[in-house]
Amino acid sequence: MPELRQNIITRDWVIIATERSKRPDQFARSRPHPIVPAYQDHCPFCLGNEDRTPDEFYRLSDLTGWRVRAVPNKFPALAATGERIRKVEGIHRSMTAVGFHEVIIEHPRHDITTALMDVVDVENILKVYRQRYIKIMQDPRIEAIVIFKNHGEGAGTSLEHPHSQLAATPVVPFQVRARIEEAIRYFDDTGECVFCSTLKDELSSRDRLIYESEYFVAFIPFAALSPFHIWIFPRHHASSFHEITDLEIFDLAVMLKTVLAKLYFGLNNPDFNYSIRSIPLHDRPTDYFHWYIAIVPRVSIPAGFELGSGMYINSAIPEESAKYLREIQIPLDSP
């Protein structure tokens, strides 16, 4: 009998379709990835081609040169200059799309990915995320910041060079607002943060854990939307990513590299997206909202059912997906 599960954080129902469930390894990528060189002449993100990006906002360097750069997106979805102007004309609500849309170039090399980087490289990326977040949150026009990564063509990127993005919007997305309302309601009813309750539950059942570090826990949600949908929660309650300390950044670098390496070796380098979700900027840090990272490998395609209902069909059993990833060993000769 298939099972419906409700995500207590999002209130979304998911169908865990046991009748059509596959073995975890059946979700591994079968198409080979193209082999790419360490440097590409025409790549604007490669070492030596720095003049091909718009003027950079920030760079993190060591003795060897730059390690991570933050630059404007060449085709920004949000304009850096201008005022927030709301228009309401009849039933049309619109607004100038002011904000920031940045690219974080994760590494000087073209042919590397987070799963195979040194921990210090991942640490550098996270430090740049935090630096940009803290800088941008000073801008009073900005209401929400989302940091995200698209890896592979199936995940919506055409650029091979490892990079992530930051989008800072002048509105709070409706979905974020709805989730905050649910989190407040849960807090009213229980006196607890719904994310902290979820974490406590995952640590006690251990059925869906993937990896634990000193400050973070990675697990498959009870009502995962898709196979290998992963959440990484900080153990200590904090509402926004920018509150992360240096010590936590080092720990998160190990965590993120480990989880992405488990996907890389367990599912043959799947296309994936990740995003970092925080409380909107005009809310103060609160007891009821908790920042976290969501990772979604693109191993299934949301289709007409999802379009028509907002519900998902997951053809993998979360406990089995988690066990599979928990047991994936990262090869010793991997960096």
Place this chain on the structure above:
Amino acid sequence: MPELRQNIITRDWVIIATERSKRPDQFARSRPHPIVPAYQDHCPFCLGNEDRTPDEFYRLSDLTGWRVRAVPNKFPALAATGERIRKVEGIHRSMTAVGFHEVIIEHPRHDITTALMDVVDVENILKVYRQRYIKIMQDPRIEAIVIFKNHGEGAGTSLEHPHSQLAATPVVPFQVRARIEEAIRYFDDTGECVFCSTLKDELSSRDRLIYESEYFVAFIPFAALSPFHIWIFPRHHASSFHEITDLEIFDLAVMLKTVLAKLYFGLNNPDFNYSIRSIPLHDRPTDYFHWYIAIVPRVSIPAGFELGSGMYINSAIPEESAKYLREIQIPLDSP
């Protein structure tokens, strides 16, 4: 300057990314479709292979034989027998996934698609949709029914034979509930159905219209989530698809075929999904909710930004997309 637009029905904000917008014809499919035969020996949906599907629920026939069949999905996401049993264990909410998951085989031929069918074929498909909807809504375990179609691999189907699906769930999806709450709020504030107001606005501005028939209007929403995201609204207020009359079914068949043919010829047979959204079954027909069809051609990939915010970036301008489709002529030699 890019623009943010809010969808008054869903309250979702969308970034209309003018800086990265493409010409409408740049969204046309470039990969060729494989050529498929009119009959395939191994296809369970082809004429003559009827014994390869589970026992059919319904068939619509004419003098030549069956035209449309409704059969159980061989790997159903929902189980037809069993009771609704809710479990709440700590923070876990789950439920037996009872319901219906049917396949509607749209045509005896393997190599046809809605855009190229005779109007009477599309009429037959819609009649079977209505028949199954009315039948299934008698089951007191069912709370919501969504009818949908996945066309092409990129839209999540691996079966070439033209088919659509019906899923009947024992819960109201959270997204549907949230939209109903917004629709009620709009009704409170204005005394009007938000869908009727939207329709009135589209008919008066005409900027985003694609096609009009006697009973239906097709347009690109003001805050379309993606290029060529299309809504088809009935002109007369009705809360549920099953209320459709025979006359309206004929008219909708012309409408659906026309809109899908405009996509077929204008974008070179793109992969797409459509879904029919109605009010949940335990709500009576109301003044504030209006059924409709949403069509989403898969010409862009939602990625990390969408995952992390629930907002979308649309790299096409809705008015330009609508104009392009409005002007697409369907070849005269097309059926």
